[in-house]
Amino acid sequence: MSKIDALIQEFVVNLRRAIAEEAAAAFAIAGGGAAGVGNGRRKPGPKPSFAPRAKGGKRTAEEIAAQGDKILSYLKKNPSSGAEALGAALGMSTAEIALPMAKLIADKSVKFTGQKRGRKYSAR
Numbered sequence: 001m002s003k004i005d006a007l008i009q010e011f012v013v014n015l016r017r018a019i020a021e022e023a024a025a026a027f028a029i030a031g032g033g034a035a036g037v038g039n040g041r042r043k044p045g046p047k048p049s050f051a052p053r054a055k056g057g058k059r060t061a062e063e064i065a066a067q068g069d070k071i072l073s074y075l076k077k078n079p080s081s082g083a084e085a086l087g088a089a090l091g092m093s094t095a096e097i098a099l100p101m102a103k104l105i106a107d108k109s110v111k112f113t114g115q116k117r118g119r120k121y122s123a124r
Contacts, residue, residue: 059099067092068100072109072123079122080113086121 059067070090075081083094083101090097101121104110112121 064100064103067096068104068109071097071100072104075110075121075123080120081122082117082120 067090071086074086074089078085078089081089083097086092086097086101087094101110105112109124110121111124112119114120
């Protein structure tokens with residue numbers, strides 16, 4: 001192998017390394033964090049008030065009851081609220097609200113008017 005071939009090979013190795021480092025830095029910055037920090041999936045902000053569960057994990061009865069209490073106290077202050085408004089105010093998705101809300105309706109703690117997405121909830 002000639003001296004020129006060796007220099008070309010060294011250049012190619014250094015170029016590939018530089019490209020890989022630049023790409024990693026660009027992905028880290030695009031993910032919302034500094035280069036090399038975290039995996040960029042979770043944006044910084046307040047931590048959730050509940051313990052994280054495995055994907056598809058079930059909530060405990062205590063967690064559902066606590067969420068129901070939060071929903072009920074919100075509805076006492078803000079009657080005729082929809083599920084989207086509840087979710088936005090409490091930091092929960094409408095899917096997370098569904099089970100505690102069903103339990104509150106069954107217990108007759110909450111009344112509702114309307115159907116489907118137009119449904120409004122109020123505390124009794």
